[in-house]
Amino acid sequence: MRLPTYRQGSRAKTGRRRVPVVGLAPLIGLLLLWQLLGDKNSVTFPPPSQWWEGWIALLHDGQIGSSLIATVTAFAVALAVSTVLGTGLGALVGSSKAVDRTTGPLLQFLMNIPPAAIVPLAVLVIGFGTGMQVAAVVFGAVWPILLNTASAMRSVPSVRLEAARLLGLSRSARFRRVVLPSLIPGVLLGVTVAAPIAIVVTMLVEMLTSSPGLGAQLLDAQRAYRSGEVFALSILAGLLGYLVNTSIDWLETFLLRNWPPGVRR
């Protein structure tokens, strides 16, 4: 009997390797079955052909373009702000044990508040608008970045810092050229976790405040029982999520192109 090959234990991330395309078979099979057995006029379980009809209806309606732009813009801005804020705060928290201990309980409490629950608060305190949307998303998305940056900060190899000092680098140069680049993998890991949260909260704000965007259109379609459109929009949202993930992967590949291979998460 062949012994199973030893993969890297818990560090193996299945998403990093090429996944066999035949794995899509169950999904495609399910969709085909649905199409064949489904009732075209069903309001609750429209078969895939109806999703296409819904998509055509959306295109005709014309709003889909501006909705998409609104959602993507808000999401991108919020994620950028979260990254800057999370990196800064995370570096601060990770740099000193005292700061870590002091801010610990407060941060623990804040980060355990479900980001969705912050949205009504943001609506009341900040009022309607893109600023509120960004604030709400940042509140939810900043924590993974903060935590991962702090962790990366704590694990900068002291050898690197000593080498920098030996080379006569000034404090700011040390930070800029040794510490900050060392944080990049951690920050990117945080961003990978934060991106889905950001998408969810962005669309949630749209749903709760009917501000222009994919979320608002989705909820509208559901309330009007335009089921084909509901499914079509959900798939669009899924595509958006997939694109965001892929973009972050590319960004990581680009930023870490000169790094030794073992560093990538």
Place this chain on the structure above:
Amino acid sequence: MHHDRPLLDRVNLSGLILIGAVLGCWQLADRIGLIHLQYVPPPSGVAEGLREIASSGALWSALLHTVMAVLVAWALMMVVGVALGLAIGLSRVISTWTMASVQLLRTLPAIALVPVALLTVGLSIESEILVAAYVGTWPVAISTAVAVQGAHPRLHEVAQCFRLSRRETVQKLLLPAAWPEIVVAARLGMTIALIVVVVTEMIGNPAGLGFMLVRAEQALQPEQMWGYLITTGALGAALQMVLNATARSALPGFAPQLTTGAR
């Protein structure tokens, strides 16, 4: 030999001071009129709001609804997720023929699925449970699969030595080897369950903490809204604590790994 650390050392004094300072500044700023944000009541106002909703009973029924939805969804995602993960982890064939679908299905943002669930299942607790369980099953399944696949080959050798059947190998060696990852996934699943349940309540199902939160906001009752907000945060923390304590007592040997999830 154990030295009992002095109490001052064990209690996070500076941390408590910071929280106290934040609350104090908040109260003070309101008292001296520095912030009179209508919708940011001082801690005293929030306490009043909490008292109101607690005594009227609204808090408890909402809390009960949400807790039930979260727990059922969590149980469902653990059972289905671990089973699926085991299947994928143990069988090359299943892994090849399902992984791509799993990866695809898990990228659907939970928020986009809520209207779908509301459409298909209707405005009920089932829609909350369904979406939450759906979103949480994939991380659990993938974590379990990875953990099982990554079990040290020596475990398989041991199984061979003892001539264990396939089922016994899984039950006595592989599954226990996967416990740390499964517990980490369980914690993540609990967080996911709470978030998705609350979101579904906010958007569709008129019941539970999420719904009451939005209703207080729309009725411009900030004290009550803050009360629900704090309850939700506290619920999240409480669920995590219970989960951690249960995991630690059920798997005493794994204690150090359970906190970090690392091997």
